[in-house]
Amino acid sequence: MSHPLHAALSGWISAFNRHDPEAMAELFTSDALFQGYGPEPTRGRDAVRAYYAAVAADRSAEGKVLHTFALGEDVAGGFAEVTIRNPEGPQAHVHMSLVLVRQGPAWRIRQYHVSPVRSGA
Template identity: 30%
Template sequence: MLILLKREQDMSDLSTLEGFHKRWVEVFNSHDLDAHAALYTEDAMLFGAVPELMIGRAAIRGYFAGRGPKVHVAHYPFPHIVMINDEVAVTAAHVDFADGDTLMPYRVTWMLVKNLGEWKIAQHHGSPRG
């Protein structure tokens, strides 16, 4: 894991980001669309496996509603993190999604913002690794 800090940071932010990361995987795998959408800002953007840019929590919820019932995170290591400041972080990781037993390797980046003391995804990009 690589963590680059722009300036001295309170390391508790990183443990909070680790908790956020674990929560994202949990709700993705639970298929709880409301809990999943709640991890994004109201005006979040997502570029995923479809050509359209998803803008807003409702659109992002709809995007995740379209995945198959067997799609889950098989492996999502704690991502590389760059702290921009105390309230903005950028992450990048290789993620293995799976549809049943078929692996779907992806690259995922997030821009997270601290919103009322809680981390939320403001920008999410996922693309097949190939």
């Protein structure tokens, strides 16, 4: 059986590439902690929905899982490397950290954090 982070990342990329803020919000728990590129962490699906509604519709993403972990049967997570493509400018390379919780049959994102990948430190 595949680790749930693979499905979570796939769902995130799919919702991002469709520019579907509602589908993106549904990937998260109702009380999710969210730290995107904004200056402050936010909480909840409404904040996630608003964040992704503000992303330009011409952006696309691709990514791969780097590391996974599990804490019992209902908590899992890990790290992914994601590239956000901008057709008119530079690409953004980020590391994405996710903590997932099982809610019924579904895995949802409980904690989300991205940080830029810096080249040549």
